Amino acid sequence: MVDLLFIGLSLLAIGGAIAMIAYANPMYSALGVLISMLSVAGIFALMHATLLFLVQIIVYAGAIMTLILFILMFLNIREEDLPKEPNKFKLIALGAVIMVPLNVLVIKAVSKLPSKDMLLTNTDFGDIGPVGLVLFNDWIVAFELVSILLLVALIGTVVLAKKRVKRAKQLGEKS
């Protein structure tokens, strides 16, 4: 049962990713990414990472992909705005050839490791409590740095989204 679930979720994740690079319309690509991220959330649940399962669904599928879909609809992209990619599939084949050695290396290295039982167990591994304890005890500096990064990203977005009419006028007066 768990095996079938894992195979199905993996096929959905990979299929969504392939749909992302195959479709010309970014809307279909975004929907493919959404499917892929939800499937990865399911694999997180199989790996007994319950907090990450929730975070993946809420942050990735709920916030980031919704933001992307919102911007896609907001920009009102028409067919002629899309870049023409005549040799897209040739480049995809080239990229696949480039990525094959890395994959072979990693999978060979991982398959040398001793096998362990990866199935579900009845522990609190990956719950919000234990992960929070590790986060606030061992990773407190990284946590604070990431919070500063979020603040910087917030300020940066506000500055970028600001209207720049004044600055353009100043530049025009100077020249």
Place this chain on the structure above:
Amino acid sequence: MISLTSLAFVSMLLFSIGAIGVIARKNIFVIYMSIEMMLNGINLFLVSFARYHFDMDPQVITIMVITIAAAEAAIFLSVIILLFRSKKSLNTDVFTTLTQGEKS
């Protein structure tokens, strides 16, 4: 069936498809989503190793990666909006200059 190798295979496949998307596509939205896909593959790798070693640290790193991806999403999408307003295109070949568009 759920072995570390099969999990590594899935996550490396996701990472590779993301890298191929960055290499092959010209649509800047698809490139952004490919970067997200690469981060997703790495997250899956980290979580499977957390389960393998029965250690919570990789899950914490995954939370950090997701946070950074959220911050990146905000910045990247606002930059895409500005680029689309000034150039009226999503093609990465058009974005060759870093000027504000006074020259063109």
